Structure formats: C-alpha cells, structure tokens
Amino acid sequence: MSSLERFGGDREMRIGNAERDALADLLRASVDQGYLDLNEYEKRVDVVMAAKSVGEAAPALVDLPAYHKILDADEPEKLGTPDWIKWLWFGISIPIGINLGVWLILLFTIGAVYFWPAWVVAPLVVVATALTLAERTIIRPAEERKRRERLRRKRNSR
Numbered sequence: 001m002s003s004l005e006r007f008g009g010d011r012e013m014r015i016g017n018a019e020r021d022a023l024a025d026l027l028r029a030s031v032d033q034g035y036l037d038l039n040e041y042e043k044r045v046d047v048v049m050a051a052k053s054v055g056e057a058a059p060a061l062v063d064l065p066a067y068h069k070i071l072d073a074d075e076p077e078k079l080g081t082p083d084w085i086k087w088l089w090f091g092i093s094i095p096i097g098i099n100l101g102v103w104l105i106l107l108f109t110i111g112a113v114y115f116w117p118a119w120v121v122a123p124l125v126v127v128a129t130a131l132t133l134a135e136r137t138i139i140r141p142a143e144e145r146k147r148r149e150r151l152r153r154k155r156n157s158r
Contacts, residue, residue: 011053011054011055011058012053012054012055013053013054014052014053014054015051015052015053015054015057019057020048020049020051020057023048023057023060023061024045024048024049026061026064026066026067027041027044027045027048027060027061027064028041029066030064030066033066035064035065035066036064044060044061045060047059047060048060048061082135085131085132085135088128088131088132089128089132092124092125092127092128095120095124096117096120096121096124096125099116099117099120099121100117100121102117103115103116103117
C-alpha cells in the first residue's frame with residue numbers, strides 16, 4: 001500500500017488543483033533539500049500535474065522522506081482502552097477477590113462449601129462485560145468517526 005493510499009484511502013479518489021499544487025510544493029522542497037535534482041523534479045512535477053487520481057500521483061511521491069513526515073504527522077494515533085474501562089475491571093476485581101478469598105478460607109477450614117461467590121461474581125462480570133462491549137462497538141467507532149472528520153477538515157483547510 002502506497003503512502004498516498006493511506007492519505008487518500010482510495011487510489012481512484014480524484015485530486016484537484018489545490019492538491020496538485022501542494023504536491024508540487026512538496027517536490028520543490030525536496031529539490032531544496034537535495035533529494036531530487038532538477039531533471040527528476042521536472043519529470044515528477046509533470047506526473048503530478050497530469051494526475052487525475054491519488055493512484056496516478058503516487059509514483060512521484062512515495063520515495064520522498066518529506067512526504068512521509070507529513071503523512072505520519074497527520075495520521076491520528078489509535079485509540080487505546082479508555083482509563084474508565086481499566087478502572088471498571090480493577091474495581092470489580094476487588095469484591096470478587098474478597099469473596100473468593102473468603103470462600104477459599106471456608107472451603108479449607110470447614111470442607112465442601114456451596115459456591116456462593118457466584119452470586120457476586122456473575123452480576124459484576126456481566127455488567128462490566130456489557131459496558132466494555134458498548135465501548136468497543138458504540139463509543140469507540142463514534143470517536144474514530146469524529147477524529148477522522150476533524151482530520152479531513154484539517155486537511156481540506158490547508
């Protein structure tokens with residue numbers, strides 16, 4: 001997958017004059033930094049200016065470090081597990097641990113004991129699992145959409 005595919009998401013996505021000009025500026029900066037000579041610059045600018053889609057412009061840019069720096073700076077970091085999910089699971093582990101500890105003490109002191117901690121463990125695990133699944137399937141995708149939209153607006157404002 002080329003860098004332009006990551007940027008555009010689709011090799012067939014059309015680019016306009018503003019994108020072509022920005023890419024030509026990037027090529028010009030690459031000449032100034034010594035990555036391209038003037039002959040190669042002219043060939044690449046011709047490719048970029050003739051490009052109608054992301055896929056057509058990709059060959060002129062994919063090997064330039066400056067282009068990769070721009071793309072890497074614009075890519076949002078992946079969302080990790082939110083702190084509230086971590087604290088939720090830590091929080092339910094405390095009463096579960098206490099109940100299992102008491103049950104084990106009773107088991108080893110008086111013998112076979114009914115597994116009553118299940119009445120504590122089951123509801124806590126069900127609620128924590130439901131909240132975790134809601135975060136993964138509803139909240140996280142909504143946050144990702146918002147972040148992609150902010151990034152798209154930021155790119156379009158340039």
